[in-house]
Amino acid sequence: MADLTPEVMHALVRVMSGDIRIEELGEDELYALAEATRPDVARSTLHRALVELNNRDHTFAKIGERLGVHEATASRWARPPAEDRRRRRSE
Known part of the structure; x- marks a missing residue:
């Protein structure tokens, strides 16, 4: 990769x-x-970037405004990526 x-x-x-x-x-x-x-890589990188911005005292309102999304969306994106349950069921 x-x-x-x-x-x-x-x-x-x-x-x-x-x-x-x-x-x-x-x-x-x-x-x-x-x-x-790939979604799993990009999602993890997005999460890490937003967490770091938030750790640097950027509010999710400010992050959301800068990214052109609602602050709730920015906050949701900052959560750790969830496990893909579809893969687990298919095994």
């Missing part, structure tokens, strides 16, 4: 902000992007 190094995070931000067009990426880069943004 792709490590979320500062370089990878910078590239992800550039893709998400439109500085890099996905259509211009090669196959290996597309697979690396898909691997780094």
